Amino acid sequence: MAEEKEKRKDKMEAPGTFALSIIFLVAFIIIWFAHLKWLIEVWGVK
Amino acid sequence: MAIKEPERIWWKPYTRDERLWVAMALLWMMVSFVFMPVYHFIGAQNPPNETYRVGDKEKFRALVDGMVNKYKVGEEKGFPIVKPEPGSDVFVQASMWQWYPILELQQGKTYRIHLSSMDITHGFSIQPINMNFTVLPGYDYVVTLTPTTAGDYYIICNEYCGLGHHLMVGKMIVKQGGN
Amino acid sequence: MAEEKKTEEGQEPVPAWQLFYDNIFLLLFLGIAIPTLVYTVWGLMEIVQIPELPVFKP
Amino acid sequence: MDYRICSLTGFKIHKTAEDLVKWNMVTAILFLTLGGFMGLLMALTRWPSVHYLDATHYYRFLTLHGFNALLLWILFFEIGLVYFTSAILLNTRVVAPFVGWIAYALMLVGAMFVNIVVFAGKADVLFTSYVPLKANGVYYLGIIIFAVGALTAFGHFFANIIQAKRDGAYKNTLPLGTFGLAAASIIGVFTLAHGAVIMIPVFFWSIDLIKYIDPGTYRLIFWALGHASQQINVCAMVAMWYMSAAFVLGANPVNEKLSRTAFVLYILFINIASEHHLLVDPIFSTWHKVVNTGYMMHLAVLASMIHAFAIPASMEVALRKKGYTKGLFDWLKNAPWGNPAFSATFLSIIGFGFLGGITGVIFGTEQFNIIRHNTFAITGHFHATVVSGTTVAFMGGTYLLIPYIFRREIILPRLAAFQPYLYAIGVAVMLIGMIAAGSYGVPRRHWDITFSSAIFPFSFDPSTDIFLSIMGVGGLLAVLGGVIFIIVSLGSIMFGRRTE
Known part of the structure; x- marks a missing residue:
């Protein structure tokens, strides 16, 4: 059982989904920074 | 299967891709979260934090009228144009369906703009720079504003306030510094 | 079949976290208590504490 | 007890459970028809060159669009899923069936009250009905009755799983699909209790028994109803994803621990995201805003990212087992794209994640909210979550359940x-x-963004015309897709060939 658990730990079960997820994360970060740029261009508020 | 009860012990270690993905997602979420408090210290644009209760709406109306009497410099389409001193308290009144009065501000100077509604909820939306705040009846929201670009700006209402909602447009003039 | 019997007798203890996740009614309590305290009660406390409009110099 | 054995899945299906699922689902689809038609009118009005409705009817039908499409279609479908997961998936019965029928009747009566009073022109207050904007008392009464009905149905879920355990239908752990609906029901109890807390005083205010409702308090508690009810959708939708993957592909969750952790994060933390509506409001301190939108909310977003990984991963593992192992994406190429239950699930994951999730986190960030609050971008965001996410997932769920529950083939x-x-x-x-x-x-909820009769002339960047026309065209395509869905689903339910 413990051996099976160890084996599972190092497995990459779904590499395709992992790649898709990375694409998602990159899109997320790009859009987030685009909004940061929009934010900086407006007036000062507090 | 998601439609059957799992085996007796389903608490199992994560695989490599699961660990990696959770770690990356968590890291990015931490960045997004930490941004909010940190930007309050380093950034110039943060949601204002100052609110007062307006028990009597006439009291707020009196403040608006007092300011208009003191600082009025002109008139446009029946609305007084008010040019308050930089750093001073400026009062803007929302009602169905107008923003009163017209403000004339100086570029780069800071003003404490008080927003309150006389009737129902309105949305204070400065266009075309697109900054948006909620205006509630019974509350005074103090927006400490520093316009950094000159020109004519318009205030539209972006919270539904009855049939004349689309008629509710106000004006704000930002003049270049020095005059 | 023989293997199933073994687990029935509880050869391996069920992890505590698994017991927590299986306790729907504890989750029901926490799922209502946490947002009610952090969002609603805290929010109401802030509404009550808002000061009245001060006097401004003309 | 009246049971049948499903010839397709082997489930032992309780007759009453099946009837409750059927009635709730069909009612849901009928309200989708009404809400979708109102959606068509919305798209045609906000499309600048068409600008179809006059102002009065625009706001009236916008109220109806929100109520029918956002609340009625989705909640009735979810109540159907409550019975599906708490009885049928567990091969057990619905306890006290009359409770299910009372809940259904209350929801239906409340829904009719609201629809009639809005149609009659007595409640043009939009979905949010911010006080002191006042509607006829029947409007609030309808919402209260509907909420009590929905609360009863979610309570019924808990009664069912207690009974199921006593009957030995499961030993310790609920199936993941049922667990997802448990999360939805927990959030449902929180949501609808808040709804009752605020709507009952507002009802008394509308008939002049109470003098004053504080607008700030109303907004705070209303959004614990308005936003949190969307979190019910998130949980039910994700549960639907898992179930579709299981039914269509025989997929196993890659790791029960991972998926359940994500649901537990939803249960504990997602409801405080109601704060998103109050970020540029007066009243609440920066700390209240930061803690509620950020501190723990982001853990709920993490949960969504976990699901968005775990479900395609389970599909990938299942498809790889079938022999599609070449390269990274061979499994994706050979997925059953022609099966609407599968394609809807996959499209829903993509739409919810890429469009709804990303915009949701960004617009829900305190500072970014200044430049997005109450603009049309917010409308875009929640159409991504609720329409391209939940509605598409539930369409897939309908295709999935018609053979199992209605025992008809898809026409x-x-x-x-x-x-x-x-x-x-x-x-x-x-x-x-x-x-x-x-x-x-x-802005969102705005009849005339050209401000053609306003006192000061303001017009937006001309490019907005193009974007709004794109919106109109997309809206028409969506309506066409919606009409096909309604024809196919209701047609199959009524005229499909019997499967057994």
Whole structure:
């Protein structure tokens, strides 16, 4: 059982989904920074 | 299967891709979260934090009228144009369906703009720079504003306030510094 | 079949976290208590504490 | 006890459970028809060159669009899923069946009250009905009755799983699909209790028994109803994803621990995201805003990212087992794209994640909210989550459940296979138009953004015209997809060939 658990730990079960997820994360970060740029261009508020 | 009860012990270690993905997602979420408090210290644009209760709406109306009497410099389409001193308290009144009065501000100077509604909820939306705040009846929201670009700006209402909602447009003039 | 019997007798203890996740009614309590305290009660406390409009110099 | 054995899945199905699922689902689809038609009118009015409705009818039908499409279609479907997961998936019965019927009747009566009073022109207050904007008392009464009905149904879920355990239907752990609906029901109890707390005093205020409702308090508690009810959708939708993957592909969750952790994060933390509506409000301190939107909310977002990984991963593992192991994406190429239950699920994951999730986190960030609050971009965001996410997932769920529950074959299978693509792409085009227009400042809930009769002349950047036209075209495509869905689903339920 413990051996099976160890084996599972190092497995990459779904590499395709992992790649898709990375694409998602990159899109997320790009859009987030685009909004940061929009934010900086407006007036000062507090 | 998601439609059957799992085996007796389903608490199992994560695989490599699961660990990696959770770690990356968590890291990015931490960045997004930490941004909010940190930007309050380093950034110039943060949601204002100052609110007062307006028990009597006439009291707020009196403040608006007092300011208009003191600082009025002109008139446009029946609305007084008010040019308050930089750093001073400026009062803007929302009602169905107008923003009163017209403000004339100086570029780069800071003003404490008080927003309150006389009737129902309105949305204070400065266009075309697109900054948006909620205006509630019974509350005074103090927006400490520093316009950094000159020109004519318009205030539209972006919270539904009855049939004349689309008629509710106000004006704000930002003049270049020095005059 | 023989293997199933073994687990029935509880050869391996069920992890505590698994017991927590299986306790729907504890989750029901926490799922209502946490947002009610952090969002609603805290929010109401802030509404009550808002000061009245001060006097401004003309 | 009246049971039958499903010839397709082997489930032991309790007759009453099946009837409750059927009635709730069909009612849901009928309200989708009404809400969708109102949606068509909305798209045609906000499309600048068409500008179809006059102002009065625009706001009236906008109220109806929100109520029918956002609340009634989705909640009735979810109540159907409550019975599906708490009885049918567990091969057990519904306890006290009359409670289920009372809940259904209350929801229906409440829904009719609201629809009638809004149609009669007595409640043009939009979905949010911010006080002191006042509607006829029947409007609030209808919402209260509906909420009590829905609360009863969610309570019924808990009664069912207690009984199921006593009957030995499961030993310790609920199936993941049922667990997802447990999360939805927990959030439902929180949501509808808040709804009652605020709507009952507002009802008394509307008939002049109470003098004053504080608008700030109303907004705080209303959004614990308004936003948190969307979190019910998130949980039910994710549960639907898992179930579709299991039914269509025989997929196992890659790791029960991972998926359940994500649901537990939803249960504990997602409801405080109601704060998103109050970020540029007066009253609440920066700390209240930061803690509620950020501190723990982001853990709920992490949960969504976990699901968005775990479900495609389970599909990938299942498809790889079938022999599609070449390279990274061979499994994706050979997925059953022609099966609408599968394609709708996959499109829903993509739409919810890429369009709804990303915009949700960004617009829910305190500072970014200044430049997005109440603009059309917000409308775009929640159409991404609720329409291209939840609605598309539930459309897939309908295709999935028609053979199992109604025991009918899907009619017009080619049209059905094509429908999720048409609908999802239409909605995506529409909401991208909305988000683009909103980022130029175009407000939501606004009849005339040309301000043609306003006292000061203001007009938006001319490019907003193009974005709004894109929105209109996308909206029409989506409506076409919606019409096909309604024809295929109701047609199959009534005229499909019997499977047994």
